[in-house]
Amino acid sequence: xxxxxxxxxxxxxxxxxxxxxxxxxxxxxASHDHTLAPVHAHINxxxxxxxxxAGLYYTVRPDSDGKxxxxxxxxxxxxxxxxxxxxxxxxxGYLSWGEPLAGIGSVLTLGxxxxxxxxxxxxxxxxxx
Numbered sequence: 001x002x003x004x005x006x007x008x009x010x011x012x013x014x015x016x017x018x019x020x021x022x023x024x025x026x027x028x029x030a031s032h033d034h035t036l037a038p039v040h041a042h043i044n045x046x047x048x049x050x051x052x053x054a055g056l057y058y059t060v061r062p063d064s065d066g067k068x069x070x071x072x073x074x075x076x077x078x079x080x081x082x083x084x085x086x087x088x089x090x091x092x093g094y095l096s097w098g099e100p101l102a103g104i105g106s107v108l109t110l111g112x113x114x115x116x117x118x119x120x121x122x123x124x125x126x127x128x129x
Contacts, residue, residue: 005058005059005065006058006069006070006073007055007056007057007058007059007062009073010052010055010073010076011051011052011055011059012055013051013077014049014050014053014054015048015052016047017043017044017046017047017048018044018047018052020047021043021044021047022044024043025040025044036091038087038091039087039091042083043080046076046079046083046109047084050076050113051076051077054072054076057120061123063123064119064120064123068115068119071115072112072115072116072119075108075111075112076112076116078108079109079110079112080105080109082101082104082108083101083104083106083108083109085101086098086101086103086104087102087105089101
């Protein structure tokens, strides 16, 4: 990831997922087909909201930027990149591959959030002057 802080990567991915979620929402509105509304919701909430908030957390707490934060980013991005197509498959009736992908993506996404919870709850406390 280079010398850039992990917060920047979370913020960038959050914005990218927001754009994807918005495009999907516009497509659904234009086509009057809202079959993929759950996919739209997951991309916006897991991708945009969760990743952007994690980016803000790591901006405020740069002391939390380390190996665990990098694993958190990897799990979060890979999880959503597997979850969204899997959920799309489920919503379109392609259960043979949709359900396994949705399941794997969900577990990776949950793992990312559990790791983030660990990072947040074990962050060193700052001493106020």
